Amino acid sequence: MKNRLRELRAMRRWSQADLADRLGVSRQTVYAIETGRYDPSLPLAFKIAAVFGEPIEELFSPDENTDSKP
Amino acid sequence: MEKSQENRQSRSDIVRARAWFVDWLPAVIGLVLLSLISEFGLFGSAGSWKLFWSLLNLAPALWVVRAVIRSLRRADEYQRRCQLEALAIGFGVLVMSIHTVGLLQAAGVGDLRQLVQISFIVSILIWIAALLFKTPRTR
Numbered sequence: 475m476k477n478r479l480r481e482l483r484a485m486r487r488w489s490q491a492d493l494a495d496r497l498g499v500s501r502q503t504v505y506a507i508e509t510g511r512y513d514p515s516l517p518l519a520f521k522i523a524a525v526f527g528e529p530i531e532e533l534f535s536p537d538e539n540t541d542s543k544p
Numbered sequence: 545m546e547k548s549q550e551n552r553q554s555r556s557d558i559v560r561a562r563a564w565f566v567d568w569l570p571a572v573i574g575l576v577l578l579s580l581i582s583e584f585g586l587f588g589s590a591g592s593w594k595l596f597w598s599l600l601n602l603a604p605a606l607w608v609v610r611a612v613i614r615s616l617r618r619a620d621e622y623q624r625r626c627q628l629e630a631l632a633i634g635f636g637v638l639v640m641s642i643h644t645v646g647l648l649q650a651a652g653v654g655d656l657r658q659l660v661q662i663s664f665i666v667s668i669l670i671w672i673a674a675l676l677f678k679t680p681r682t683r
Contacts, residue, residue, distance in 0.1 A: 494554030501554045503622040512622045 475513045476537045479504070482526050496525045510537075560618050567611035574604035626678040634671025641667060 483493050490504045497504070497518070506512035507522075514522065523530040553561070578601050581589050589597035616627055641663030648654045 489552070491552045491554045491557075494556065498556055499554070499620040500557045500560070500623055501552075502557075503620050504554075506622050512625070515621050518621060 475534055477534050480508045497521055563618060564615050567614050571604040571607035571611060630671050630674035630678055633674040634667045637670045638663060638667035
């Protein structure tokens with residue numbers, strides 16, 4: 475899953491820790507999501523969308539390998 | 545943006561780290577004290593009270609279980625996944641180690657107490673190493 479977290483965070487001049495504070499998660503989690511190591515759960519994805527004020531489909535998009543992953 | 549500001553922990557990180565420290569500290573102190581008592585044979589731990597002092601090790605061990613469960617409950621979803629994967633690796637190592645200890649004992653090789661302690665400590669270290677490997681804190 476690809477996402478625009480880093481781009482949107484940079485636009486707002488937030489650090490990873492700032493975003494983590496807003497989401498109530500660890501900075502590791504923000505880092506893992508931004509780098510594509512971890513795909514957030516649906517509730518967290520909606521929370522991220524709410525924090526950025528963007529629809530969820532504007533933040534996350536499937537990459538080429540998404541369908542082939544188990 | 546300053547690097548130090550970028551790399552700071554989030555508020556939830558700080559809360560979790562403090563709670564983790566408070567949860568683990570009594571167990572670590574208890575294990576260290578009991579190891580010293582057992583090692584130096586204090587308070588009858590080498591004599592008639594040996595069974596009592598040996599079984600008393602279960603108290604800090606149960607406290608560790610409590611601390612692990614509490615830290616899992618506090619963790620966010622990504623940390624929880626990493627912790628469970630690391631626990632699974634540590635558990636796998638422990639099972640294989642105990643199995644190996646059993647085979648060695650069947651062959652009459654080694655001291656059971658030492659081998660079990662080594663298996664226990666190595667499993668915990670591998671669990672911690674797996675956790676550190678799974679959750680990089682730096683960019």
